[in-house]
Amino acid sequence: MSAAARFAISMAWRESRASLGRLWLLTASVSLGVAALVAINSFTDDLRLTVRDQARNLLGADLSLGSAARFSERAEAELAKLAAGAPVSRVVRFAAMAYAPNGTGARLVQVTASEGGYPFYGTVVTAPPEAWARRGQEHTILVDEALLLALSARVGDTLALGDARFRIDGVVVSAPGDVAVRSAFGPRVFMSTRDLDETHLLGLGARARYEAFVKLPPQADAQRLSEKHKAVLAAERVNLRTVSDQGRDLDRNLGRLGRYLGLVALIALLLGGLGVASAAHVLVKRKLETAAVLRCLGASGRTVLVVYALQAAALGAVGSVVGAAAGLGLQAALPALLGDFLPVAARSQPSWAAAAAGLGVGIWTAAAFALLPLSAMRRVSPLVVLRRDYEDPAAGRDLLRWAVAIALGLTVLALAMLQARNPMVGAVFAAAVGIVLAGLTAAARVLMRALRRYFPRGWPYALRQGVANLFRPANQTTAVVLALGFGAFLLNVVLLVQHNLLRDLRPGGGADKPNVVVFDVQPDQRGPVAQRLQSVGATPGDAAPIVPMRIQSLKGRAVTAQLAEDAGRPVEPGEGNAWALRREYRSTYRDTVGEGETIVAGERWAAGYWKGGARPDEPVPVSVEKGLADELEVGLGDEIVWDVQGVPLRSRVAALRDVDWARFEPNFFVVFPEGPLDGAPQTYVTMARVADAPARVRLQREMAEAFPNVAVIDVTQVQEAVEGIVDRVSRAIRFISLFSLATGALVLLGALATSRYQRVREAVLLKTLGATRRQVLQIASVEYLGLGLLGATTALALAVAAGWALVRFVFEARFTAPVIPLLALSLSVVALTVGVGLLSSLDLFRRTPLAVLRAE
Amino acid sequence: MTQTYTSGGRDLTVLRDVSFELEPGGFLAILGPSGSGKTTLLGLLAGLDRPREGRVVLDGDDLSGLDEDARARMRSAKVGFVFQSFQLIPTLTARENVQVPLELRGEPEAARRRADELLARVGLGDRGHHYPAQLSGGEQQRVALARAFSHRPRLLFADEPTGNLDAATGAHVIDLLAELNRESGTTLVLVTHDADLARRAKRVLRLADGALVSDSAAA
Structure with missing residues (x-):
């Protein structure tokens, strides 16, 4: 050395x-x-x-297969080949209305019907513990604790699900891989697949997910089997996943x-x-x-x-x-x-x-x-x-x-x-941090310069001295404004984004906005459902028809071929459009443009637009949602052939639509004109406004009893669920943001501590010259108030700009600012600054001039 | 040497054509009223600053040709300081302050030995663990003396060493300074406005308005 x-x-x-x-x-x-x-x-x-x-354990098996429809014969055959005698367990998941005949109300629940050994790995914890093994025996069913509360039911009561009646045998405490927040959208119900038919719930238009789980013998190579069978299954719209797929996806999501x-x-x-x-x-x-x-x-x-x-x-x-x-x-x-x-x-x-x-x-x-x-x-x-x-x-x-x-x-x-x-995200983040810091610095500098230039000479002495302290030599104004301002900025942005995301979901916002959505209405139920709605004082809106369909071919190429090919090569998540090709579309037909929609390209059609086609094989014009069109890589004029319940239907993309998905109303990826689909198998969705909550509960219950296949969604409940989730996310971000604000407060304390010597001298000098403690206090208050106001207002201005950009371009929603919460937050920041400042200067006011002079 | 500072956009000549030579082992006093340029001269002699015109040659080395760090090395090797306001480092104890010059040279063992020796010599052998704030002005200046001699400099600069002390304490410090100077054979340069103090020197240079007005050696 x-x-x-x-x-x-x-x-x-x-x-x-x-x-x-x-x-x-x-x-x-x-x-x-x-x-x-x-x-x-x-x-x-x-x-x-x-x-x-x-x-x-999270997958519950070595391999899982999933599809939006019952497995086709080819898929079943492939599954049999793949399993080669290994245990296979079937699971069907869907949503339905449930109620307890002895209890009150009705709730939309998430049903998991399973049979066999699922889950093969990991355990479903139930109370009583033996209930899981005996589910399905003598029509027994297991539910979430939350459902019992919602329906005022108890274990042992009867539960009505579709046309079937079950005895509630116990509650499910936890299931492997389950994300608790999901139950906010509907409590879970676990039953046996044996009892499925009895419910009559899986008819036309029902949204269900069909899954099969395979437990392979220990020596089997799941990955190799997956490679081998993936393509054939993909062509049958069945998605195959291994434990490592599952682990990798979860790992990636958690990592993100x-x-x-x-x-x-x-x-x-x-x-x-x-x-x-x-x-x-x-x-x-x-x-x-x-x-x-x-x-x-x-x-x-x-x-x-x-x-x-x-x-x-x-x-x-x-x-x-x-x-x-x-x-x-x-x-x-x-x-x-x-x-x-x-x-x-x-x-x-x-x-x-x-x-x-x-x-x-x-x-x-x-x-x-x-x-x-x-x-x-x-x-x-x-x-x-x-x-x-x-x-x-x-x-x-x-x-x-x-x-x-x-x-x-x-x-x-x-x-x-x-x-x-992610270099891009990192760079954008660093740039954003830089811009905010630059904004805060510039604001601090401009203020200091403006104060010096337009110094308020006419103000009372204490005010003038306090303001002057903001730009005294070796002042910490910039550092404090930066540190406090950044914390306040973060909290403001979280508040703004949260507000804008939730605003449009709030059905109470417009007094005439529908707050009840009725799904899966069969054609013959339209009249009775409308009557029932009217009986609780609601005016049902127009019922929109829903025709389930899948894509058969895209621009002349069979989707099955595309899916099989995609399955063969590794696709990064976020890339590839397998989901868009595989999924079942619930399309509607109408000759109008919806309220939350705008045609961004192509034709608008009016009533009577479709005349049946000049030639029998002329493709039907359809309007496709912009995002989906991008995903499918189709543009105006491209051909899509649909499989409508087994019947092929040719269409061409005639319009591209922007859809405001944040509105609580049925939105559609694909809209047909009236005419070509009139005769297709269809269900209806309708909306209504039912003013008071008890009437909504009554309606749900009556509808569930009268039309077991119809789902009645109380939008306020969904709204609460969404708010709950957004609230939880915001809380996490806010918690971390608080560290920034706390750091800001510490920097403030540090800045005050480092300029303490100077302050003590000043205070003593002022007191020696005859200033009262009150005046010294006033001077200090004015200074901290200035710092706090400067930090808070700059943070607010920058946050509104950032929030606007985020809401407008990332979340693609309308931007409004919640004035009162923002002001409250800003005032808290000012209060924090003044509080911390005065607290740390307490002994400045207490000390007598002589004591300080002696100490020197 | 001529030294000019730029202040407020105007050139201010604070030293004008000052030229002299100094023999080793002497005691030189630079005498002049406030603003006569004596502090500027001291800064130049010690290599703290570079003259606008002219040069300072120390032991055959032209200081003007050395950069800041080379001049620092030169100071570390040959120069000691005593200041009017003591300039002890407040966060170091008395002993640590005295150790600094030798430690800078990388001789921590010698630094400790020499610090004990010199603190005893200035009568503060038992105050080595005290911080400057715990010492009186006279004591602080004695610590500064110990520090100045710790690395046996060839040349010692004292800038108004009694300026912040009362008469009796000042006299004591000056006696000590003179004794130490004699014992170690250092060349001492004392800057002061006090003619009585200057009388103790072998040679006196008088400065007024930045110019050399008399040199007792030349007389």
Whole structure:
């Protein structure tokens, strides 16, 4: 080790005895960011490990096959070949209305009908425990606890499902791979496939998913079998999945969830970095003379820089260690926030890799942010010893400073990219962070300049002095505005997005908006259903016909061939359009354009548009939703042949439509003109407004009794479910955002602590000159109020811009701003600033001038 | 040497054609009222700054030709300082302050030994673990003296070393400075506005308005 290095280390160590104690707040600001980051990443690592361990339990079998329709004969034959005698278990999932004849109300439930050994791996936990094995015996059924509550029923009561009656034998506590949040859309019911026919629920137009689960013998190679049979099954619209497919998808989804939350956590860390930078800035100011003395005594510029850089790194290291430890502890809190979205229970095992990464990132961030102001230390002139206010005339551009600034930018970019694991997302994130920081900085600068320029000379003294403090020498205005503002910005954006996503889902918004949707009405039930609706005082809207159909061929190419080919090559998720080709379409026909729709290209048709075609083989014009058209890669004029319940129907794309999916009303991917589908097998959907909640409950129950196949959805319930989910997601994001705000508060505290000496002197001086404590308090209040207002309003303005862009371009919805919640949030930020500020200056007001002068 | 500073867009000449030579082992006083340019001269002599015109040659080395860090190395090797406002590093103890120059050279063992020796010599042998804030002005300046001599500099600059001290304490510090200087054979350059103080020197340079007005050696 060189003499200079040895000197720097011992000097840094001796100096730090004094500074570490004073800078603990800034150490803490690094800690918060690291804690949030480590908590999220460790939690995600833990979940992914759990998922990897339990992938087979999550699938419940070695192989699963699924289709939107009953398996075709060819599919069945392929399945038999594939299973080769191994146990196969069948499952059918669908939604239906359920009610307890002895209880009240009726609910849309999610039915899982199964037989055989499903799940082959993992267990369904029931109460009583033996209930799962005996389901189906003597018409027994198992339900979610939530259903019992909704129907005021008890175990042992009768449950009506379609035309069948069951005895509720117990409740299901948990099923493998189940995501709790799903039950918000309808409680679950578990029955045996044996009893399915009796319900008469799987007739025409019923939406059901048919699945088969295979338990392979231990020596079988599931992956090889999958490769072998995938193509044939795909052509039959059956999707084949292995344990590793399942594990990989879950792993990817959880990874994405974790990474995006981690990005929010990263902001807290970057703000912590700002805190470090502002501390380093103050350190430079305070240590100028010491640095000059060292220079006089013969220390090189580099040695002096290293002395202080080492201290900054030490600060960062202490903060990161504390943060990483706190993060691992905090990890235990995350399941409470996210548990409902997870298919596995988190074990809360710390991920040492995440902790180590957090530690490294924390130290690096602290060092990089500190180095920017510290680089000035290298160029302190020894002449400062002789003349305190000496400024080196040669001190112009410093290459090191530029290098550090560039390194800092690259650090932020690299951190974002690493955390997002997606260069594009990372770059956009880093750019967004940069824009917000630049916006906040610019606002702070403009305000300071404006205040200096248009100084309110006519104001009372206390106000003037408080305002002047905002731009006094060595002020921390910019740092505080950045740190507080960013936290407030994040919270505002979450609020805005949440508001805009939920707004259109709120049926109560328009007093005349329908709030009941009636599905699966058979043609002969139209009249009676309308009467029943009228009997509860509702005016049913026009019933829309629904014709189930599948795509047979696209632009002259058979879909089955396309599906088989796609199954042969690996397709990245998000790519490929297998789902669009495979799915069952519920199309409607009408000669009008719906309320939430706009034709973006092609023809609009009016009543009587379809005259039956000039030639018998002339294709029917259809209007296709824009997103679907992109997915299917079809444009105006392209041909699609539909399989309508076995009958081929040629069509050409005549119009492209934009659909506002956020509206609570039946929307359609494909709309036909009236005429060609009139005779096709169809069901109807109709909507109505039923003003009061008890009437809706009564209606649901009456309809369920009178028309067991008809699903009556109370939109308010769905609305509540969606709100519940959005609320949970927002809560998670908000929780992480709070770390940013807390970091902001810490930076504020740190800034106040570092300028404390100056403040105490000022306060004492003012008191000596005759200021009352009240006046000193007023001055301080005005200053913090200014800081808070500046941070909060800038954050609000930037958040509205960001929120608008997000809502408009990412979520493609209309943008409005919820004025009162936003104002409330902004005011809280101002209150926080003033509160923290005044609290930390309490003894400023208490101290007598003499005590302070003595202490000097 | 001529030194000019630019202040407020105007050039301000603070030293004009000052030229002299200094023999090793001497005691030189630079005497002049406030604003006469004596601090500027000190800065130039010690290599803290570079003259606009002219050069400073120390032991045959032209300081003007050296960059900032090379001049720092030169100071570390040959130059010691005593300042009016003591300039002890507040976060270091008295002993650590005295150790700094030798530690900068990479001689921590010698630094410790020398610090004990010198602190005892200035009468602060038992105050080594105290921080500057815990010492009186006179004590601080004695620590500064110990620091200045710790690495046996060839050349020692003292800038108004008694300026912040009362008369009695100041006298004591000056006696100590003179003794240490004699014992170590250092060349001492004392900058002051106090003619009585300057009288103790072998040679006195008088400065006024940036120009050399008299040199006792030349007389």
